Amino acid sequence: MVARHGAAATRAAAWFGAGPDADDVVQEAFVKAWQALDRFRPEAPFRPWLIRIVANQTRNTVRGRKRRDALALRALELREGPDPALDALAAERQRTLLAAVRSLRAAERDVVVCRWLLGLSEAETATALGIPNGTAKSRASRALARLRAELTEMEVSHDRA
Known part of the structure; x- marks a missing residue:
């Protein structure tokens, strides 16, 4: 279970905002998943179920901590390549x-993380976040519109500078 889903669970914890606590969140999530295995429906996909546990554990861990600033540092550690110019450009795009x-907003961010950063389907995203499929779809649509607007605004601001 850990070997097959550990990397995805760690990425999910990092994207959900666990920051430096991601490994602890994932370890606790696997313990909870193991303890709840008798409640897992065998016909359901395992990965979204686990991601939901990771998401809930992350929220529990970071509750009371300031906003998820450590997320950016964790994500930037994931890339390294041979061309410094390309690495700098990629790092700037990631930032x-x-x-x-x-x-x-947190609800929209969670949908974006599941759908596009973790590669879950719409149904898996809904399952992972414990929301109806239609809610996942509408949040994804709103989130993409906000991201487009935000990225366009950032680009315009950068070009003026």
Whole structure:
């Protein structure tokens, strides 16, 4: 279970805002998943169920902590390549995207994380977040519109500077 889903769970914890606590969140989520395995429906996909546990554990862990600033640092650690110019450009794009994602409301940010950063389907996203499919779809639509507007505004501001 850990070998197959550990990396996705760690990415999810980081994107949901666990920051430096991501490993602890994932470890606790796996313990909770193991303890609740008898309540898992065998016909349901396992990954969204686990991601939902990770999301809930992340919220529990970071409740009371300031906004998820550590998320950006965690995400930037994931990339390293041979061309410093390309790495700098990619890092700048990541910082811009992360700033735009962070500007979303939590509910919209969670949908963006599940759908596009973790690659879950619409149904898996709904399951992982414990919301109806229609809610996941509408939040995703609103979030993409806000991201487009935010990224356009950031680009215009950058061009003026």
